[in-house]
Amino acid sequence: MPEYKLVYFAFRGLGEVPRQLFSLAGVKFENVRIEDADWDAGKRPETPFGQMPVLFVDGKPIPQSFAINRYIANQYGFAGKTPFEAALVDAFADQFKVDFNTEFKKYWYVKQGDEPGDVEEMKAKHGIPARDSFFPLVVKQLKKSGSGFIVGDAVTWVDVLVANATDYITVLEKDLLNDYPEILAHKEKIHSLPGLKEWLKIRE
Structure with a gap:
């Protein structure tokens, strides 16, 4: 190894x-x-x-x-079981980049105090639109897969990516995802997986 x-x-x-x-x-x-x-x-x-x-x-x-x-x-073994699944995993990850690493962070940096600006203004301009662009796509895909995982019937790295972001959001602003119970349930499922569950208990 x-x-x-x-x-x-x-x-x-x-x-x-x-x-x-x-x-x-x-x-x-x-x-x-x-x-x-x-x-x-x-x-x-x-x-x-x-x-x-x-x-x-x-x-x-x-x-x-x-x-x-x-x-x-x-x-x-977290990339998808087929080339098609792997491409779909990558597609959701790339969309995450667009909505969160580009748009949502403009709000989040201000909320955390890392950058200057009006929190509510940035939330309305960037935070809510990014949330409502990305998470409905995930909800739709979760319903399509029917497995509790975003792609296919097993955990992939995009599940870990999305669950980690969900956790981060709900810790700092607990009500922001209340309209997306499927996303909150997905986070609980992923964070209950053996290995990951243990890590979450000891991480710094």
């Missing part, structure tokens, strides 16, 4: 889904957490793109969180 070292900041962020995927697969990995001061002091040159997370596989780096997610998923 390869030796894995996941390097990311000392918080969950973009490093959390890879951590969850390794835990779900029951695979050991070195979980390296970099403090901001260390990053500023010179860790940046160790990363291929000057960004984190980076997954080192036997010492060789893979940058970018979605590439890391796909690598782990392909290695351990």
Whole structure:
């Protein structure tokens, strides 16, 4: 088995889904957490793109969180059972990028105090539209699959991605997803899976 070292900041962020995927697969990995001061002091040159997370596989780096997610998923059976399923998993992940990594974060950064701005204005302009663009697509797909998983009849990395985002949203704004009970139920299902359930108890 390869030796894995996941390097990311000392918080969950973009490093959390890879951590969850390794835990779900029951695979050991070195979980390296970099403090901001260390990053500023010179860790940046160790990363291929000057960004984190980076997954080192036997010492060789893979940058970018979605590439890391796909690598782990392909290695351990979370990418979909067929090429069609794998493409559908990627499609939902890519749509997540559009709605959340591009639009929703404009609201969320302001709400968290990371950026200046009017919280309610940004919620109306970016948060609610992003929510109502993405989650209805997932609800429709969950009904179509009928398995409780987004694609097919087994967990894929997009389930982990969406459940992690759902968890993050409901912790910081518990009522924001009240109109999407199917999404909340999906999060509970994924976070109850063996391996992942145990990780959630001990993660920092």
